[in-house]
Amino acid sequence: xxxxxxxxxxxxxxxxxxxxxxxxxxxxxxxxxxxxxxxxxxxxxxxxxxxxxxxxxxxxxxxxxxxxxxxxxxxxxxxxxxxxxxxxxxxxxxxxxxxxxxxxxxxxxxxxxxxxxxxxxxxxxxxxxxxxxxxxxxxxxxxxxxxxxxxxxxxxxxxxxxxxxxxxxxxxxxxxxxxxxxxxxxxxxxx
Amino acid sequence: xxxxxxxxxxxxxxxxxxxxxxxxxxxxxxxxxxxxxxxxxxxxxxxxxxxxxxxxxxxxxxxxxxxxxxxxxxxxxxx
Numbered sequence: 001x002x003x004x005x006x007x008x009x010x011x012x013x014x015x016x017x018x019x020x021x022x023x024x025x026x027x028x029x030x031x032x033x034x035x036x037x038x039x040x041x042x043x044x045x046x047x048x049x050x051x052x053x054x055x056x057x058x059x060x061x062x063x064x065x066x067x068x069x070x071x072x073x074x075x076x077x078x079x080x081x082x083x084x085x086x087x088x089x090x091x092x093x094x095x096x097x098x099x100x101x102x103x104x105x106x107x108x109x110x111x112x113x114x115x116x117x118x119x120x121x122x123x124x125x126x127x128x129x130x131x132x133x134x135x136x137x138x139x140x141x142x143x144x145x146x147x148x149x150x151x152x153x154x155x156x157x158x159x160x161x162x163x164x165x166x167x168x169x170x171x172x173x174x175x176x177x178x179x180x181x182x183x184x185x186x187x188x189x190x191x
Numbered sequence: 192x193x194x195x196x197x198x199x200x201x202x203x204x205x206x207x208x209x210x211x212x213x214x215x216x217x218x219x220x221x222x223x224x225x226x227x228x229x230x231x232x233x234x235x236x237x238x239x240x241x242x243x244x245x246x247x248x249x250x251x252x253x254x255x256x257x258x259x260x261x262x263x264x265x266x267x268x269x270x
Contacts, residue, residue, distance in 0.1 A: 107218035188223040
């Protein structure tokens with residue numbers, strides 16, 4: 001019986017970089033995917049409450065016309081497809097695969113590029129996400145303590161908190177490093 | 192910034208980046224970025240390259256720009 005080794009898994013999912021992975025076209029695609037992802041995320045986040053509101057409307061003369069629903073559904077579908085496609089492209093690119101395998105078998109330039117990318121990611125977290133999360137936590141704390149009963153403690157770590165946390169984790173763990181890599185690496189021509 | 196003569200020496204030997212990379216045990220992109228001056232080699236790689244080309248490290252890497260061939264020839268003529 002053949003046992004699948006870690007080395008063979010690594011070769012399959014995170015093979016060595018090829019010249020084509022750093023070509024101008026490949027780097028350009030990475031840049032586009034990162035731009036699409038970061039543009040689509042807030043659009044989707046803004047559309048969802050709108051859909052929620054529209055579906056919650058009762059029948060009445062003042063309701064928006066039906067084509068508005070259709071337009072919103074279409075916009076949301078297109079944004080979702082763009083979001084998922086860019087996410088898939090970023091995570092399936094060999095750059096990301098190589099970054100994920102750690103320093104083992106990585107070349108010195110790869111290790112250096114990876115360290116810089118993760119360092120950038122941490123700096124962004126340190127300077128933006130941590131203060132924002134802190135502020136949100138504080139605001140929620142004040143809200144729970146000041147204006148509602150203690151029963152609201154149950155919703156302190158409600159679904160919104162976990163959705164935001166998941167989004168933040170995705171952003172930190174793969175989006176920021178790959179984006180940093182895409183926008184700072186100069187393409188390498190094949191000789 | 193550390194200047195190097197890696198590209199010159201590689202082309203002189205008729206090697207591709209991949210050939211040189213395989214010879215010194217790195218990936219092709221390290222040689223590519225090194226030649227372009229976008230990456231500074233580790234001391235280990237610098238010694239491996241020096242060993243491979245049969246030169247001293249300071250003959251391949253320098254903190255100052257290397258003289259061009261015409262400048263070198265002019266210097267020789269002046270001596």
